[in-house]
Amino acid sequence: MDPVEVAAVPDAGPGPAWQNKCPWGAPNTTSISCSLADVMSEQLAKELQLEEENAAFPEVVAVAEGPFITGENIDTSSDLMLAQMLQMEFDREYDAQLRREEKKINGDSKVSISFENYRKVHPYDSDSSEDEVDWQDTPHDPYRADKPTPTPRRGFIGKGKDITTKHDEVVCGRKNTARMENFAPEFQVGDGIGMDLKLSNQVFNALKQHAYSEERRSARLHEKKEHSTAEKAVDPKTRLLLYKMVNAGMLETITGCISTGKESVVFHAYGGRSATEDKVIPPECAIKVFKTTLNEFKNRDKYIKDDYRFKDRFSKLNPRKIIRMWAEKEMHNLTRMQNAGIPCPQVVILKKHVLVMSFIGQDQVPAPKLKDVTLSSEDMKKAYYQILNMMQQLYKECNLVHADLSEYNMLWHDGKVWLIDVSQSVEPTHPHGLEFLFRDCRNVSQFFQKGGVAEALNERELFNAISGLNITAENEVDFQAEIEALEKMNEDHVQNLGKKLSMFSSNGDPPIYDE
Ligand code: ADP
Numbered sequence: 001m002d003p004v005e006v007a008a009v010p011d012a013g014p015g016p017a018w019q020n021k022c023p024w025g026a027p028n029t030t031s032i033s034c035s036l037a038d039v040m041s042e043q044l045a046k047e048l049q050l051e052e053e054n055a056a057f058p059e060v061v062a063v064a065e066g067p068f069i070t071g072e073n074i075d076t077s078s079d080l081m082l083a084q085m086l087q088m089e090f091d092r093e094y095d096a097q098l099r100r101e102e103k104k105i106n107g108d109s110k111v112s113i114s115f116e117n118y119r120k121v122h123p124y125d126s127d128s129s130e131d132e133v134d135w136q137d138t139p140h141d142p143y144r145a146d147k148p149t150p151t152p153r154r155g156f157i158g159k160g161k162d163i164t165t166k167h168d169e170v171v172c173g174r175k176n177t178a179r180m181e182n183f184a185p186e187f188q189v190g191d192g193i194g195m196d197l198k199l200s201n202q203v204f205n206a207l208k209q210h211a212y213s214e215e216r217r218s219a220r221l222h223e224k225k226e227h228s229t230a231e232k233a234v235d236p237k238t239r240l241l242l243y244k245m246v247n248a249g250m251l252e253t254i255t256g257c258i259s260t261g262k263e264s265v266v267f268h269a270y271g272g273r274s275a276t277e278d279k280v281i282p283p284e285c286a287i288k289v290f291k292t293t294l295n296e297f298k299n300r301d302k303y304i305k306d307d308y309r310f311k312d313r314f315s316k317l318n319p320r321k322i323i324r325m326w327a328e329k330e331m332h333n334l335t336r337m338q339n340a341g342i343p344c345p346q347v348v349i350l351k352k353h354v355l356v357m358s359f360i361g362q363d364q365v366p367a368p369k370l371k372d373v374t375l376s377s378e379d380m381k382k383a384y385y386q387i388l389n390m391m392q393q394l395y396k397e398c399n400l401v402h403a404d405l406s407e408y409n410m411l412w413h414d415g416k417v418w419l420i421d422v423s424q425s426v427e428p429t430h431p432h433g434l435e436f437l438f439r440d441c442r443n444v445s446q447f448f449q450k451g452g453v454a455e456a457l458n459e460r461e462l463f464n465a466i467s468g469l470n471i472t473a474e475n476e477v478d479f480q481a482e483i484e485a486l487e488k489m490n491e492d493h494v495q496n497l498g499k500k501l502s503m504f505s506s507n508g509d510p511p512i513y514d515e
């Protein structure tokens with residue numbers, strides 16, 4: 001024994017009455033509940049042993065060592081096992097009861113009510129990918145059990161061998177049992193207090209962790225089901241984001257859904273008031289919600305993975321963050337276009353995977369897509385020249401290739417064409433940038449040639465007109481081969497020198513864009 005520590009025991013002379021009375025009951029006369037004592041005989045043995053030790057070396061145990069129940073000095077693995085088994089048993093009984101009630105309610109009815117969501121014992125699902133996403137988002141790793149935190153040495157009562165600290169195993173055990181009642185309300189803990197159950201700190205912590213992860217697992221399973229049944233509706237987290245925008249007064253009302261695509265859902269909303277003076281919220285807004293179901297985005301990797309603006313970040317991100325990046329990309333690209341004076345939605349705000357922009361249309365009616373309007377030949381020609389001009393601006397001034405340009409992503413409003421849907425747009429030096437541009441040119445030129453615009457350039461002429469390149473190949477196959485060769489050359493150059501070739505800009509300088 002360390003003599004210094006023994007000497008540290010305060011003078012336990014006759015003190016005030018409250019010091020002699022244990023506030024949590026009478027620990028010395030504890031009668032151990034027999035049925036539980038039978039079950040937890042090890043626990044009993046340990047307690048008896050400790051009592052003996054207390055009698056022999058009361059001071060040291062009580063004060064000098066501080067909290068004597070820690071993860072290190074007491075082996076409670078069998079207690080934990082027992083507690084977990086009891087919990088499991090309890091959960092099973094609960095589920096069995098649920099099943100009985102379910103059966104009683106449903107009887108022979110063809111339409112039945114399922115209590116599935118209320119079950120406690122869930123089959124473990126092997127699909128852990130969601131879990132990975134989850135824990136990357138949380139500041140704490142939920143798989144690491146809480147370390148038992150030592151409590152400061154304060155608060156002891158009694159004297160000599162009767163000293164009782166708040167670390168007293170029995171008292172502490174009872175307190176832990178009572179604290180168990182504070183677990184999530186859905187977590188059935190049974191009548192531990194009634195049974196006079198005493199849980200050691202380690203068992204308590206382990207159970208707490210178990211309750212916590214069970215709660216999360218239940219929520220996840222539930223959420224998964226919600227996703228699969230209500231695929232098109234926005235998930236609760238997005239709903240909360242939208243709700244906050246309305247609550248803050250930024251949006252007046254969200255009126256309804258304009259479009260549900262594979263990768264996004266677009267809503268119409270009436271604009272509210274801005275928090276800052278310098279920003280004006282348009283009277284009508286479009287809210288683009290990028291879908292958080294990950295599947296659809298997997299095949300879009302190639303747009304973003306090779307985009308050097310996002311290169312460093314891509315590899316480190318989890319799928320949820322990648323989806324936010326799509327929204328971010330759309331915002332940046334729209335801002336570039338806006339600054340160049342190209343007709344397109346104006347960005348209002350970006351929050352995670354939700355992008356709010358001005359609404360193209362009026363009175364909740366979105367402007368029609370170019371594919372859905374019948375234009376006079378005059379307007380058709382006008383639209384063609386406007387698009388030719390916009391594609392050039394996009395390339396030269398914004399340093400962008402739309403990469404999904406077609407009559408589906410151009411709206412006709414106010415006698416002109418508006419470009420939308422630019423989350424996948426890339427810079428021309430993107431490893432596939434020129435191929436994307438060629439595809440855009442093909443869509444545009446085919447649409448206007450079919451639409452009767454005699455002046456419309458063919459796809460190769462259009463490509464050269466926009467890129468300023470002079471690819472002379474006569475047929476499409478050779479043309480594309482040259483495009484790919486150029487892309488390869490650029491990539492090699494990047495690999496070797498760490499920077500892009502300047503060949504893409506018309507004046508020989510790499511395009512510089514200041515956002
Ligand atoms: P995606 O095609 O990837 O689902 P879009 O950005 O093309 O996403 O939006 C889908 C549809 O929503 C568009 O075709 C258009 O009809 C409508 N829409 C999108 N943004 C706006 C906007 N700012 N104003 C009006 N309608 C819009």
Ligand code: MN
Pocket residue numbers: 408409421
């Ligand atoms: Mn679209």
